[in-house]
Amino acid sequence: MGLIVVLLFAWMLVIAFLAFIACTFEDLESDMGSQSNPNSQVQLAAQVGQINRFFNKAISGEPLSNALYCATAGTVAWLLLLKLEPLVPGEEWKAAVLAIPVGVLAAAMVNMIFSVTSHCGRTAAMKRFEQPIYLDVLYGHLLPIATHAFMTTFCITCIAYIQSNLGTLSGNPSLNHPFALPLLGFIWGITVGSIGSSTGDVHYGTEREFQDRPFGEGKRVVYHGKITRYADCGVRTQRDIAGFCAKFGGPVTGMTFGLIILFENWRSMVGMQLSGFLPALPVFTSTADMAAVIGIVMGLLIVAALAVGNLVFVRWVRKKCGPFVGV
Amino acid sequence: MEPVLMILIVVLVVIGGLLASLGAHLLPVGGAPAAMGTATGIATGTVQIMLGATMTGLFTAASVATFSDSLALVALSGAVGATVMISVVMFMANILYVFGCGVVPISGRVDVDPITKEPQAPYKTPQTDGHGVPNVVFVSGMMGGFIGGLGGALMYYALLNYAGFSAGTAAIGALSIFVANAIIAAYNIRGTIEGFHDPKFKRLPFALATSLAVSLLCGIVVVIAATVLGGAM
Numbered sequence: 001m002g003l004i005v006v007l008l009f010a011w012m013l014v015i016a017f018l019a020f021i022a023c024t025f026e027d028l029e030s031d032m033g034s035q036s037n038p039n040s041q042v043q044l045a046a047q048v049g050q051i052n053r054f055f056n057k058a059i060s061g062e063p064l065s066n067a068l069y070c071a072t073a074g075t076v077a078w079l080l081l082l083k084l085e086p087l088v089p090g091e092e093w094k095a096a097v098l099a100i101p102v103g104v105l106a107a108a109m110v111n112m113i114f115s116v117t118s119h120c121g122r123t124a125a126m127k128r129f130e131q132p133i134y135l136d137v138l139y140g141h142l143l144p145i146a147t148h149a150f151m152t153t154f155c156i157t158c159i160a161y162i163q164s165n166l167g168t169l170s171g172n173p174s175l176n177h178p179f180a181l182p183l184l185g186f187i188w189g190i191t192v193g194s195i196g197s198s199t200g201d202v203h204y205g206t207e208r209e210f211q212d213r214p215f216g217e218g219k220r221v222v223y224h225g226k227i228t229r230y231a232d233c234g235v236r237t238q239r240d241i242a243g244f245c246a247k248f249g250g251p252v253t254g255m256t257f258g259l260i261i262l263f264e265n266w267r268s269m270v271g272m273q274l275s276g277f278l279p280a281l282p283v284f285t286s287t288a289d290m291a292a293v294i295g296i297v298m299g300l301l302i303v304a305a306l307a308v309g310n311l312v313f314v315r316w317v318r319k320k321c322g323p324f325v326g327v
Numbered sequence: 328m329e330p331v332l333m334i335l336i337v338v339l340v341v342i343g344g345l346l347a348s349l350g351a352h353l354l355p356v357g358g359a360p361a362a363m364g365t366a367t368g369i370a371t372g373t374v375q376i377m378l379g380a381t382m383t384g385l386f387t388a389a390s391v392a393t394f395s396d397s398l399a400l401v402a403l404s405g406a407v408g409a410t411v412m413i414s415v416v417m418f419m420a421n422i423l424y425v426f427g428c429g430v431v432p433i434s435g436r437v438d439v440d441p442i443t444k445e446p447q448a449p450y451k452t453p454q455t456d457g458h459g460v461p462n463v464v465f466v467s468g469m470m471g472g473f474i475g476g477l478g479g480a481l482m483y484y485a486l487l488n489y490a491g492f493s494a495g496t497a498a499i500g501a502l503s504i505f506v507a508n509a510i511i512a513a514y515n516i517r518g519t520i521e522g523f524h525d526p527k528f529k530r531l532p533f534a535l536a537t538s539l540a541v542s543l544l545c546g547i548v549v550v551i552a553a554t555v556l557g558g559a560m
Contacts, residue, residue, distance in 0.1 A: 194379025
């Protein structure tokens with residue numbers, strides 16, 4: 001079977017969709033466990049007398065912890081695939097259906113272990129500020145954290161599996177990505193974490209964590225540590241926060257990663273298509289070089305469009321909102 | 328391995344390391360304060376966002392390296408990939424700042440945007456150091472992504488084609504050298520930086536000198552690994 005170009009583009013769109021889901025859940029998972037950047041405020045809260053029922057599991061920076069989960073899932077899935085694929089010759093997808101969820105389950109369990117030790121360790125360190133370890137908070141958050149992390153890791157492992165088999169799935173194995181499944185999981189784990197950390201945390205940190213402060217201004221230094229401890233009804237825990245961020249912060253973060261994956265793959269594919277590189281794949285020729293050149297030019301056009309978009313957007317916001325009028 | 332090839336590997340690794348350090352200084356890093364709208368820039372750490380951008384670029388560079396043996400094309404593919412990643416992140420972060428938090432993207436380090444000449448101070452919340460990603464910061468971030476991605480892809484190409492590493496080993500090797508240089512930059516920045524217009528940017532020579540020493544050592548280690556372990560062509 002020769003390379004089917006339409007199939008190649010279709011897989012690219014599947015990958016972009018999976019990326020959207022992955023990063024949405026990554027952001028919500030970090031909000032759920034307060035692993036986002038504003039976890040410093042949860043840490044600070046007890047020190048300024050704000051005893052709270054927040055879950056604080058800042059294991060490490062989000063990119064590194066997500067790289068750990070995705071690489072763990074990728075490695076377990078990869079090892080299982082090595083053993084299972086020979087059992088189903090010609091129908092290797094059956095091996096993937098079993099191997100990927102099992103690998104991701106292992107990663108979710110690693111996440112839960114780290115979450116427990118991290119939360120207990122951090123909260124125990126705040127004993128001198130009389131911050132207790134609420135056991136219901138500990139137990140109640142573990143399952144939501146694990147399920148959100150499962151979704152993220154599952155989508156990333158699927159992306160890595162598709163990319164490492166993209167050529168095979170589309171008809172020509174030479175188009176498979178040169179990196180192995182665990183390394184692709186590692187790469188996208190780092191990237192999904194850095195996007196979740198840089199984009200999604202804003203909604204949680206500025207808006208939700210200080211919701212009893214004025215809307216429409218950056219959080220002043222005097223407010224730091226004075227987090228909002230009460231929900232619409234009762235005492236606030238992280239489960240209220242994930243529900244709130246799922247309405248805006250999570251999807252926008254997901255769209256960020258989805259767009260990045262879409263743009264990156266799309267410009268490469270379009271370059272290959274326009275230069276005549278597909279479907280014959282004449283590697284190390286002037287046609288192949290032209291594919292790379294077109295991909296680079298497409299990328300530069302995308303960047304230029306985003307820069308102009310930002311210029312127009314910032315100008316529009318300044319006009320709409322006007323100068324700061326508070327005190 | 329021929330001596331010329333050895334020198335070429337060391338030179339490319341050193342150039343890649345220096346570019347990584349320079350790129351990290353150009354990125355607008357706001358850290359935790361940026362996540363609360365207390366500082367301008369991207370709401371995460373220097374190493375984290377630099378690594379994310381470069382890994383995205385490296386993914387595309389590795390794809391291009393499978394069908395093209397041109398150093399310039401592989402390096403530029405990585406650079407453009409990292410720029411696309413950082414530009415989308417900054418643009419979407421601005422959407423979140425504006426619609427999710429109701430703040431105007433403003434620089435805290437300059438009173439007037441050096442590029443658009445728009446006044447900044449009247450829009451700033453008191454007791455904060457700016458918020459969001461204004462235009463000058465966006466341009467600086469784009470430059471940082473491009474330079475950092477270029478450095479990462481250059482190192483990957485050197486390790487893959489000159490040192491004879493496999494694709495996976497070359498990626499991990501390039502990433503490791505890159506991380507070392509990005510951490511040096513993070514130490515030098517000490518907290519937040521807005522980009523080339525930030526007074527902290529003047530500290531760059533110190534980081535470049537350190538990066539030069541570290542990258543030189545890394546380049547020599549790569550040559551030793553390629554020669555002793557039999558990875559060379």
